[in-house]
Amino acid sequence: MRESVAWLILFLPVASFLAIGLVVRPFLNRWAVLAGYLTVVAVAGSFLLSLVALRATLGHEGPIGWPSHPWVTIGDFTVRVGIRLDSLTAIMLVVVSGVSLAVQIYSLGYMRGDPGLARYFAYMSLFTASMLGLVLSSSLLLVYVFWELVGLCSYLLIGFWYHRPAAAAAAKKAFIVTRLGDLGFLLALLYLFFHRSTFSAQGLDPFDIGHLHQAVTAGLLSGTAVTWLGLGIFAGAIGKSAQFPLHVWLPDAMEGPTPVSALIHAATMVAAGVFLVARVFPLFEASPALMHTVALIGGFTSVFAATMGMVMNDIKRVIAYSTISQLGLMMLALGVGAYTAGVFHLFNHAFFKALLFLGAGSVNHATGTFDMRLMGGLRRFMPWTYATFLVASLSLAGVFPFAGFWSKDEVLTEALTKGEPVALLVGVLALVGVFLTAFYAFRALFLTFHGEFRGGAEAQVGAGDHGANGSGHGKAHLAESPLVMVVPMVALGILAIASGVVANPPGVLGPVPSHWFAHFVVKPGGHFEEVPFNLGTAVLSNLLALAGIGVAWLVYGARRMPAERWTVRPVYRVVARKYFMDDLYERVMAGGLFYRFLCGVVDWFDRVVVDGTAEAIGWIGRNAGKPLAWMQNGQVQAYAGAIGLGIALILIVYMVWR
């Protein structure tokens, strides 16, 4: 495979972004749907080339690397751009471009008639391009560049309907919260450059990912250096992948159009954090403290987010919390050293999570709302949406033999059988998460699709995407979504069923060799190690998932034990208020401590003390003339007296001084 082909994967969506931004949007905005076709074609091209790249990587031992190109040189600081194509990249390319393709096609239907259509597809093209660039880059510095661009695109897309205050606020929140994490990533890069002489002594480039692996494996960096570097990088990953305590932006991010959420939650943006940890995995592995941090944050987040997913009434918020929880599971996997399992879960999760969001969008298309309290009974009107949503929920819950089961089971097995206290602890947390996940997933399913229809948008105006947008979908018209939306959903539905078993079958499955994924995606410098199938874990996790589904059925499906009866109000309140973390961050920290107090004091100091001093000096300057003018009175006696006094003074000073 030639290097230009790899670059083309990135540049196709860049080209469609430029074409839309510079030609379609300014000159052909009447035919804005052209932008949609351009995007679909470009992303489809990237997808096909990604498959080519996957094939090329399959037949290749180790990463395919081309010599990088210098981009800018200043003194001993050189930024090089290049491509690193290894198994992780190849898998991510397929996931990103594949999910993006489904989302773009779906958007053709979902966004039809929106006045900002061209702008929408321009952003989507750039979003896809940035994520593709992120996974392709061979330099950590370049990863950071695309990392920020991914953040930019999510800002633009979350705030796509900028006239809605909530959207504008959510966009800003997403950018700033993730940027807090990015600060850590940036400092890690600065710290890497600080160690440049260590690298250059061996002919290595400190920012090159492959060279970083080599340096860590060869022990060039001290333990402390590795820990600091890892912590900085992990801070970036916490922000992007919405891990505790920087998870707060993701639930709000649903203010963007629903297909955007599908892309953010499945393939771009949040996946970037997990990807980054996997990318520099040797670095994390070199420090047990780092690994434990990753595992504990991931494990805690997976349960913490799941509890909030149980109480949300907005279908997109439920799915959003499930994303945070599942990302926690991936982090946890990486933290216990289960590299392959973590990436495998990222892979499977992308399909069923995108599908869940597309389903939520389809439901919104019909009802005009996202509030599950206003839905109900939709399975009769929207059979395809129901079927695909059911499949995705089963996959999310990790029920055998759906896709989610295969990767979740590997994570659980590795965590529980590793024989380390931390791994065991997070393994148990993950098991709790399995139960909670199954519960909230099916709570959403039952509330939305079962029972009787409860009025949709007409019961509460302005809850949905289109409701507030005023483009005519505000009223409920209960019917299945158009084909252009259903087809991508069905395609993803098939993947949500099969991606697990087909990609990593326990035995030979037609053309697919046994454990294909696990053989292919091994950690850098590592080799395939079979994780022995553990029947106990599999049965236990399935029982827990079924129990969660059962409880959800009793409470929300059959209504045998309505939620009102057994809810503990105070606990419910705390969870529904998201553990008061939004209040803590926004009111206490940002609004109070930072804005009112810190900025207020500094601003007061600037106005009163600094500027006041300047004013005071100015006043002295203006008025100092008066006493001086009095001295120049023109009388010779006075001058003589002054001279005499002066001479006497000088003499005294001279005597004393001597």
Added chain:
Amino acid sequence: MLTATVFLPLAGALVIALFLSRPKAIRWFAAGVAIVDFILSIVVFAGYERQAGGLQWVERVTGWVPSLKVEYFLGVDGLSATLVLLTGMLGLAAVFSSWSIQERVKEYFAWLLVLQTAVMGVFTALDFVLFFLFWELELVPMYFLIAIWGTGRKEYSAIKFLVFTITGSAFMLVALLVVFFSTGTFNMADLAGLTGQGLDASQLLLPARLVWAFFFIAFAVKLPLWPLHTWLPDAHTDAPTAVSVMLAGVLLKMGGYGLIRINASMFPQVTQDASLLLAVLGIVNILYGAMVVFRQQDMKRLIAYSSISHMGLVALGLSSLRGVGEQVSPVGLTGAALQMFTHGTITGLLFVMVGLVYERTHTRYIPDLGGLASKMPFIATVFVAGALASLGLPSTSGFVAELTTLIGTFPVWGVLTALGAIGIVLTAGYLLWLLQRSLFGPLPERWHHHPLTDATAVEKVAPALLTVAIFAVGLFPAVLTDTLRVGVEAIVQARFT
């Protein structure tokens, strides 16, 4: 060539003052002059030969004032060539942002062009007296431009600007006389070590630290560094748009340029000794400035304080000259110079956009604004692009400058640089908050029946020019850095090794 670049605007100003009277003719004539001068500045920049390095485009008349050994001596190195380019570009942007000036059009454009000559002169003069003349010449047009065509407390702000700068100039005058009487030359190229040995601090009649401090005060006022910055928000707030563009875009850079060309190049030892001071002041600028920004309700004042925050990076980059051990890396200083250029284009752009909004709404009070994006998509788009560049988004020049400065300074001042890096979060905070409050959300009731229109073709010239510059440098930084680093590396090599 340099003479033409420097004095063309002055000649244009004379023509306007003497021969033209119709406002339309004056505008287009001024635009023509600015365009030609911009082209000249491109020629100066692009024609600078990187391989050869050193001083180029030199123009020298040795016997200008023989009795005082004052020469007419112009020339550029890699550093000043980029600043000439910046001045040419912003001069053009300034003229095109002045289209709506109705009052005393003739004087206005004449002064604006005089200002451009003065700034060009500062960046190219290599004789100390000539440098000082241009430095002082800049004050005259600035004073009138703010005091006559400004808004709000314009006389107060103009005087405040004048008093602060002249106080600084007084210190500079003393310092440069000390240098002259100690060395017997006004030749800045020799003193800075661009040609010849450079100033020998032991020759000085006064302690080198004192002379350094005098220069430093003059340039710290201009940059501005805390606590000498309070003239800036007032001047910016009350100045007309184009003057804010020039002020933020190039006048502040005179301070940074002076620090590099004079303080760092002539007094390398003192600069190294004072590097902790520079780093601390840089951090104070970055963080303190950013915190004050959060409290601002006036869009222009907000951008003005963000300028202070951003110029902290220049001081921080300078502080990297202390080096690690005996090694001094040019990265941090290049970052500082790069930051000067990018801040000029980015903040210039932001002031242009604020001006366009103000002309339509007649208010800069942020709580009165909101939802403007739906009425003026072009202005909103470019405003957003400018804000993103200002917060250092990759693919814009802001990122390149920020990263280069931080990466160059971190090995020298680890903890301080890490503190400064917090600025990237704060910057994102206040700029996105500004966008949210002014451009996004629903359009307030009061603007519903207001004819808010998008930018006209003439108004689009300056934003388009600056946006292109921002992305060009962001995507292909080598265009700029390859010339810039020739200048910076020569300074580091000649004076810091």
